[in-house]
Amino acid sequence: MELNIDEEILKAYGFTLDTIALQQIGSGHINRTYLLLTQDNKKYILQNINTQVFKDPFAIANNIKAVADYLKNHYPAYLFPAPITTLNGDLMLSHHDYWRLLPFVENTVALDTLSNPKQAYEAAKQFGKLSRLLNNFDASSLKPTINGFHDLVWRYEQFIFALSKAKAELKENAKHEIDTALHHHFIVDYYCSYEHRKDFPNRVMHHDTKISNVLLNEDDYRGVCVIDLDTLMPGKFISDLGDMMRTYLCAFSEDETDLNKVKIRIDYFKATIEGYLSEMSSILTETEKELILFSGKYIVYMQALRFLTDYLNGSDYYPIAYPEQNLDRTKNQFKLLNELFENEKVLQGIIEECLS
Known part of the structure; x- marks a missing residue:
């Protein structure tokens, strides 16, 4: 070409x-x-x-x-x-x-999908390392490159506004997902109860921690460096760790329509938490440690809201291959969110083991 x-x-x-x-x-x-x-x-x-x-x-x-x-x-x-x-x-x-x-960067590869937990560990370690090295950098000196990118309060407000303007047919098609979104508003309230705590600081976050945004050694998949730095800006640690949970834990992307396939891989969760905490455990505050598992719920719920909002708006933001794709993506993300809740006891146990 x-x-x-x-x-x-x-x-x-x-x-x-x-x-x-x-x-x-x-x-x-x-x-x-x-x-x-x-x-x-x-x-x-x-x-x-x-x-x-x-x-x-x-x-x-x-x-x-x-x-x-x-x-x-x-x-x-x-x-x-x-x-x-x-x-x-x-x-x-x-x-x-x-x-x-x-x-x-020679002798490296950027993966589109994860094929073993070691890759998840190495990627999480690299994103954690960048944040750790920037622990004493003044995050407030950076300018947001996408306003409100991971602002759950604003994303929920966008959803409510879209709901108020949506065509009746779209609202009827998405009735179950709308009810699910409204039911889970407690995630927004829970975040707001922590948002302004002194020990929940703004840090320099990458904000887009999918596996393709880290370079791994092409031979042994050892982490080399982080790339795609456009969304490097101030944010909470939950942005990076939560996005890793959203994109590393399930073997299938948000475009998978067979919801029976949308499951959390426990070994990938353990590898992700171990990799991230190998760099970040020394600087995370007690409040941040409390919110490790919540970070996944926060980001997955927010992404579900974004897909649902776009569907109600007539799908004018995310590219679609068929009319109901954003609704299917919403269902996918709500299934993943449910997996986080259903496996909460096991996942929290892994976190506590890693922290100790």
Whole structure:
């Protein structure tokens, strides 16, 4: 497939069309990503930032630079693949759109799915390590790159508003899921009871901890580094750990319609908690430790609300392959949420074992 990249983009980084080869890569749905190969076999990642999702690309660039500078000063051996500046020294290129060039990390792989608990352990350890190293970094100095991204209170309000405006047919189709969403409002109340505690701090969080956002060694799957740093911004620890639970614990994604397959893999849960706490247990507060299992409930419930809200709005946000897909995704996430509740005693026991 021929890729039409404006040569001015390449020239900003010292390349021309006849000195490089480009290949579109990646499974992400937000930014377009390309592998750039030079004549002397050097590799880079060229990425186009999606300004429909990220309204302020400079917030992303400034956040990453601030974190990169801090890590370079305090932990120079830590691999943090920050963007390479243009020949003019700019953090990214503004040319009709926004572009950046990233280093390519050799001998690594980004997985789309997990195939053994070791991978979950290593990924969780890498996300935990990044947060631990940034424990003394002033999270408030970073700017949110997506406002309200993991704000459950706001997501619930969006759901209620969508419900008030939805077509009768959509509300009838989703009646059971709407009732389930309303019933679980206690998750919002529970979070609000903790939100402003002094020992529930804002930290620098990645906010998108799916397995494809960490690089693993291609031979032994040892964790190497975290990538896709667009949502690196202030947040609660539950954002990262909860998203790991949502995406690591079930063998099937939110698009699985056979709900009998939506089950928690206990060994993956144990590996995820062990990996994360191997880095974070020394800095988590008592309140944060209390909320470890809740983090999964928080994020799974929020994602269910987001799919349901989109369905009630006519499915204008998440891409769909058929009309009821967002409703099916909602059912999937509510089944996963139910799994967290049903297995709570076993899961909490694993957490306490890991903490001790």
